Amino acid sequence: MLKPGGTVDSWCGTCKLILAHTIEAMVGDKPARVHCNTCQAQHSYKPNKPGTSARSGKPRPTKYQTLLNGKDMAHAKRYSTKDKYEPGDILDHPSFGVGVATAVKDGTKVEVTFEGGVKLLIHGR
Ligand SMILES: [Zn+2]
Incomplete structure (x- = not known):
């Protein structure tokens, strides 16, 4: 004891x-x-x-950092609801910043991981 x-x-x-x-x-x-x-x-x-x-x-890298690891930020596409995104695409959103498309939810929504969190954005309109 x-x-x-x-x-x-x-x-x-x-x-x-x-x-x-x-x-x-x-x-x-x-x-x-x-x-x-x-x-x-x-x-x-x-x-x-x-x-x-x-x-x-050492703090573990966030999901966002892991996703952006090895990606070329210079190739970020400017986010537009008219464009279509695929998982792995990097996009530049005017308010959320640079994010990585992680999943396409349906024809009009794409899940994008930003530094501040995951957002569901409209695409393919
Ligand atoms: Zn000691």
Whole structure:
């Protein structure tokens, strides 16, 4: 059982290693505050090396960034309701900016992913 004064392995941000730490405070059955037995630094309990979880580290590219990856922005078509778009087409919308057509919904609507989100635009009119 973990308890204050006990020892637990935690990530130490000072030593940059998983090291033995002494538990200073618990929240429920989890250590909340610990101090490093090696460098004595006090910090919150971190069971894993930072960057290994989805929440921290380098932000993952958004769907928009992934879609635009490798595409030539210079070839963006100026959006017009009269044009027809295919998935993968890059278009330049006067208010939403540059987007990538991701799906054709029916003959008159195309789903376009913009930096600000997915929009359904009219096309092929
Ligand atoms: Zn340390």
